[in-house]
Amino acid sequence: MAENDARARIIDGKAFAAGLVERVTAASASLKTDHGVIPGLAVVIVGEDPASQIYVRNKGERTREAGMRSDTHRLPETTTQAELLALIADLNADDGIHGILVQLPLPAGIDSTVVLDAIDPDKDVDGFHVVNAGRLAVGLPGMVPCTPLGSVMLLKDALGDLSGLNAVIVGRSNIVGKPMAQLLLAQNCTVTIAHSRSHDLPAICREADILVAAVGRPEMIKGDWIKPGATIIDVGINRVPSADPVKAAEGKTRVVGDVAFAQAAAVAGAITPVPGGVGPMTIACLLANTYVAACRANSVTPVSLDA
Numbered sequence: 473m474a475e476n477d478a479r480a481r482i483i484d485g486k487a488f489a490a491g492l493v494e495r496v497t498a499a500s501a502s503l504k505t506d507h508g509v510i511p512g513l514a515v516v517i518v519g520e521d522p523a524s525q526i527y528v529r530n531k532g533e534r535t536r537e538a539g540m541r542s543d544t545h546r547l548p549e550t551t552t553q554a555e556l557l558a559l560i561a562d563l564n565a566d567d568g569i570h571g572i573l574v575q576l577p578l579p580a581g582i583d584s585t586v587v588l589d590a591i592d593p594d595k596d597v598d599g600f601h602v603v604n605a606g607r608l609a610v611g612l613p614g615m616v617p618c619t620p621l622g623s624v625m626l627l628k629d630a631l632g633d634l635s636g637l638n639a640v641i642v643g644r645s646n647i648v649g650k651p652m653a654q655l656l657l658a659q660n661c662t663v664t665i666a667h668s669r670s671h672d673l674p675a676i677c678r679e680a681d682i683l684v685a686a687v688g689r690p691e692m693i694k695g696d697w698i699k700p701g702a703t704i705i706d707v708g709i710n711r712v713p714s715a716d717p718v719k720a721a722e723g724k725t726r727v728v729g730d731v732a733f734a735q736a737a738a739v740a741g742a743i744t745p746v747p748g749g750v751g752p753m754t755i756a757c758l759l760a761n762t763y764v765a766a767c768r769a770n771s772v773t774p775v776s777l778d779a
């Protein structure tokens with residue numbers, strides 16, 4: 473089979489995310505009608521990072537389209553940590569705001585751990601607060617990080633029951649790798665977290681029924697690292713020069729994942745594309761978390777957002 477003869481099923485994260493957003497929109501409308509509550513999300517961005525500006529604009533648009541309140545706080549690059557913490561304190565105290573998100577990365581000089589841990593854990597719709605990491609680890613209800621949450625939704629939709637499957641996660645970040653491991657453990661998978669220092673990474677990956685790539689290295693995971701029929705979740709979003717040398721010389725770029733897609737798709741059973749796989753689930757899950765936070769703040773039982 474030629475390298476680009478894809479035979480894996482393509483997991484359409486864009487379509488799944490659109491369905492989830494529809495369900496969140498309907499649930500939020502009922503929350504307003506039945507309880508007079510409009511979910512409110514505050515997004516804080518510091519500095520001018522161009523990619524972050526786009527993500528934040530998209531979050532604002534999606535939030536308003538879902539019928540929620542959206543406040544965006546754009547702070548200059550020169551903002552001090554104390555000023556940012558003061559804004560977070562105000563948002564923590566604002567009863568109309570149920571979700572607070574500080575866009576990452578933050579400028580050098582601001583300690584993101586201190587900032588994220590200043591957010592009220594019940595408003596921490598990113599699920600990055602240490603209290604939410606702890607809740608996830610011990611199986612208590614909390615806020616679950618959006619990218620891992622969306623990835624598990626895609627896996628359950630693709631495979632049904634995940635019990636007993638071997639899951640290998642490549643990447644040990646606090647915002648993807650570690651919470652992904654907790655979520656897959658909760659689904660009764662046998663979980664391995666591998667990383668750049670793991671010995672014989674290809675051999676570890678070849679054991680995976682479910683392979684989650686979250687390393688941030690363009691196309692690092694090759695086709696011969698993949699067990700035939702495995703399900704691949706590619707969390708990577710890497711901007712690289714265009715494949716067309718003329719366009720590349722003009723500075724044009726394209727987005728690729730952490731997995732060499734064509735090679736992997738020739739071996740895997742199912743795979744998320746980049747773009748259009750896990751990425752769209754991140755914002756859809758952010759809206760879902762904001763809806764759930766608004767329900768909890770008003771002692772309302774959230775409706776199921778399952779498909």
Ligand SMILES: Nc1nc2c(c(=O)[nH]1)N[C@@H](CN(C=O)c1ccc(C(=O)N[C@@H](CCC(=O)O)C(=O)O)cc1)CN2
Binds near residue numbers: 574598
């Ligand atoms: N506070 C947070 N900061 C950041 C997060 C986060 O979840 N919380 N994640 C990323 C950025 N991000 C959202 O903020 C994000 C990135 C990418 C996508 C997405 O849908 N990507 C598209 C491709 C986009 C492209 O072509 O450039 C896709 O995969 O289809 C959504 C959200 C870092 N910061």
